[in-house]
Amino acid sequence: MEMWSSQQVLDAINSGKKIKLIDVREPYEFTEGHIPGAELIPLGQVPNALNKLHKDDTIVVVCRSGARSLRAAQFLASHGYANVINMQGGMLSWKGKVEY
Numbered sequence: 001m002e003m004w005s006s007q008q009v010l011d012a013i014n015s016g017k018k019i020k021l022i023d024v025r026e027p028y029e030f031t032e033g034h035i036p037g038a039e040l041i042p043l044g045q046v047p048n049a050l051n052k053l054h055k056d057d058t059i060v061v062v063c064r065s066g067a068r069s070l071r072a073a074q075f076l077a078s079h080g081y082a083n084v085i086n087m088q089g090g091m092l093s094w095k096g097k098v099e100y
Contacts, residue, residue, distance in 0.1 A: 001077040002084070004085050005088055005089065006096075009060055013096065020058065035062060035098065043063070046075055058083040064092060066088045
């Protein structure tokens with residue numbers, strides 16, 4: 001599992017790198033603003049959503065501050081997902097575009 005800053009995630013998106021963004025916040029937080037293209041899978045639902053995620057994808061996990069996404073990233077890594085990245089600082093540190 002890797003740790004990226006929000007700037008590294010933004011750079012990866014802007015460069016066209018193929019990443020799957022997973023937002024593990026609650027639905028009400030997601031509707032208050034999320035990274036364009038992010039998929040909402042609240043932290044408590046991550047274990048039930050493994051069938052939606054491919055083990056060969058580069059998965060970037062995002063939350064509000066980086067704590068829930070770290071737990072989700074650790075969970076995914078422990079289940080054989082090799083390319084998991086936690087976005088440090090979460091949406092509080094995000095400087096890119098936001099969808100509502």
